[in-house]
Structure formats: structure tokens, C-alpha cells
Amino acid sequence: xxxxxxxxxxxxxxxxxxATSVDxxxxxxxxxxxxxxxxxxxxxxxxxxxxxxxxxxxxTVLLDNPLLTVRYTKGKNPIRIILDSKGTISKKSKIxxxxxxxxxxxxxxxxxxxxxxxxxxxxxxxxxxxxxxxVDIKLLLKKLSNKKINTILVEGGGTxxxxxxxxxxxxxxxxTLSPFLIGGNDAISFVQGKGFEKISNSPNLxxxxxxxxxxxxxxxxxxx
Numbered sequence: 001x002x003x004x005x006x007x008x009x010x011x012x013x014x015x016x017x018x019a020t021s022v023d024x025x026x027x028x029x030x031x032x033x034x035x036x037x038x039x040x041x042x043x044x045x046x047x048x049x050x051x052x053x054x055x056x057x058x059x060t061v062l063l064d065n066p067l068l069t070v071r072y073t074k075g076k077n078p079i080r081i082i083l084d085s086k087g088t089i090s091k092k093s094k095i096x097x098x099x100x101x102x103x104x105x106x107x108x109x110x111x112x113x114x115x116x117x118x119x120x121x122x123x124x125x126x127x128x129x130x131x132x133x134x135v136d137i138k139l140l141l142k143k144l145s146n147k148k149i150n151t152i153l154v155e156g157g158g159t160x161x162x163x164x165x166x167x168x169x170x171x172x173x174x175x176t177l178s179p180f181l182i183g184g185n186d187a188i189s190f191v192q193g194k195g196f197e198k199i200s201n202s203p204n205l206x207x208x209x210x211x212x213x214x215x216x217x218x219x220x221x222x223x224x
Contacts, residue, residue: 011141013151014169015051016161017044019176019216020190026156029186031063035178039213042072047174049075051151053105053144057160058084067094068155069102077102079149083160085109085134087116091123099125105144107135137163162193168203173221176213 018026019035027033036044048054049070060066061082068080080102082095087108089096095104106120109131120127130140144152154164164170175190196202204224211218 010145011138011169012052012145012149013171014141014154014164015047015152015172015174016154016156016164016170017047017174018156018161018190019178021178021180021182023181023183024189025182025184025187026158026190027063027188028182029184029188031188033064033188035180036176037178037213037216038072040176040178040216040218043211043213043218044176045070045072046075048078048153049073051078051153052149053079053081053151054153054155055081055083055160056155057157058082058089059159060155060157061089061093061095063157065094067098069098078153079103079105081105081107081144081152083107083135083140085111085131087112087120089120091119096123096125099123107140109134109136137167137169141169156190158188158190158192161191162195165191165203166193168223170203171223173205173219173223175219175221177217177219179215 019040020026021035054068069077080095082089084106085108089106104125105128106125107128107130110129111133128140128143130136130143154160205221206224208220208222
């Protein structure tokens, strides 16, 4: 898949990506999110190798403790960006433990405590402050664009996805529909947050292409 570049634009090209159950969940109520097939993981990691950066929120770090590297295919590791308003990421997380090998940005707000700030400063990460009480996504994207980060893959979770959707700050959406039904009010949906009151408030999406991977279906949407 060709990843577009937004050279010279005020914000990077943003792709929202997730594997969901048929009923739109990205994890069970206990945090089990193993929805992708091997084929789909290869597809995702090829995409990771083509973008400048990959972005997740602190909740995903806490639940999954991911590496966010390229593994199922050959290619470069993207810059890792973690949204963590108060800098609560664990010192033992794989993200911080490997930050000497893989470029890592921690996006924080002015609300971060001195102790958490000092903790982050002990690691070779770049700390970007954007926002007063929580990370201001729009301001952060502008700062990332100034650093020549032109394409960002957002891999959730639901709260982070809502922030990008609510502020209309994404360009493309890639959903892998997995052959599972999860249910449950406490299971995590692809989009969490407050949600829109009317369907007319939703961004308009155009289905660009569909790819079948055995029992998984990958849907590629672009924002109209």
C-alpha cells in the first residue's frame, strides 16, 4: 500500500488503524485484544515500515505493553509516539526500556508532575509538551509536522481514536474485521469517548478498497 506524504502541510497524514470484532470491539473487558491473523499482522507490519511514526495512548501501553516495532516483515521501525498527559508510563515498560534503540516521543501536558518529568528525563526519549490539562492533539500534530514527521499510524485505543475523530484530524481509516463476536458493555470499542449525538456529525468516509485475508476482511476508507 502506498502511503501518501503531506510535505509542507500543517499536519501529518494520519491513518487510524485497528482490528475489530464483527461487533466493533478492539478488546474484551479483560483486555484480550488478540484479533489479528498472522496474515493481517504481516500486512500491518508492512504498513508500519512505511510510515514515519506510530502513535498510541498510555492505556494501550498499560494493557498490552507493546514494542511497536516492525517484526513480521523487513523494514525500518517507525518513531514511537505515546500520548501520556501526566507522564505515568512505567519505567519497566518495553517502550522506555528500548528507547535507546528506537526513537521515542512522549507527548505530555503541562499537568505532568515534576517527579514524572524527571523520570522520563532519565531515558533517551524526546518529551513534547502540548496542552494544558491533557495532550492537545492538534497542537501536537503541528509540532510533529515541524519535525518532518509526515505520516502517522494511530493504533488506538478507543479513547485516542475518539480524540482524532472528534477533532476531524485523520485522513484514512483501515479496519480489519475479525471473525469474532465479543459483546459486553465493558469491552473496549474501536471508538470510545462521548460519541456524536447525530449521525450527521460523523466524518464522511469513502470505501476505497476491500481486501480479504481468509476469514478476515480489511476495509480501507478515506475521509471525504
